[in-house]
Amino acid sequence: MITSRPGSLWVVAGFxxxxxxxxxxxxxxxRGLVIGYAVILLLTCWPIAxxxxxxxxxxxxxxxxxxxxxxxxxxxxQDIGRTLYSMxxxxxxxxxxxxxxxxxxxxxxxxxxxxxxxxxxxxGAA
Numbered sequence: 259m260i261t262s263r264p265g266s267l268w269v270v271a272g273f274x275x276x277x278x279x280x281x282x283x284x285x286x287x288x289r290g291l292v293i294g295y296a297v298i299l300l301l302t303c304w305p306i307a308x309x310x311x312x313x314x315x316x317x318x319x320x321x322x323x324x325x326x327x328x329x330x331x332x333x334x335x336q337d338i339g340r341t342l343y344s345m346x347x348x349x350x351x352x353x354x355x356x357x358x359x360x361x362x363x364x365x366x367x368x369x370x371x372x373x374x375x376x377x378x379x380x381x382g383a384a
Contacts, residue, residue, distance in 0.1 A: 292367050302359025305351040312345035 315338075317324035321331035323342055331339040 291366075291370050294370075295363070297382060298362045300361055302355050302362075305348045305355060308345045308348035312342045315345075351378075360370050 291303055312323060315321075315333075318333060319331060319333050321339070321342065322329045323331075325343075325346060328339050328343045330363055331342055
C-alpha cells in the first residue's frame with residue numbers, strides 16, 4: 259500500500275502524484291491557486307464572450323453584424339446597432355489579452371511553485 263503525507267516529495271500543491279487524487283489537508287490550501295487561475299482565465303477570455311454575445315443577439319434579431327461599419331438593428335423600438343458593433347470590436351482586445359494571459363498564467367504558476375517550495379523547506383527545517 260502506498261501512503262503519503264504532506265511533507266512527502268510526491269505531494270505537490272496538495273495533489274499526490276502517485277495516487278492521482280487530492281490530499282485532504284491540501285484541498286483548502288489550493289483554493290487561492292484555483293481562484294488565481296479563474297481570474298486569469300476570465301480576464302483573458304472576456305473579449306471572446308463579448309463577441310459571442312454580440313453575434314448571438316444580432317442573429318436572434320435578424321441583424322447584420324460585421325466589422326466594416328455600424329448596421330442598424332432595431333430591437334424593441336431602439337437601434338442597438340452601435341452597441342453590437344462595439345461589442346463585436348472587443349474581439350480585437352484578444353490580440354493583446356491572450357499573450358498577456360499566457361504570461362500571467364506562467365507567472366502565477368511560477369510564483370505558486372516558488373511559494374510552495376519555500377513553505378515546504380521551512381516546514382522541514384522547523
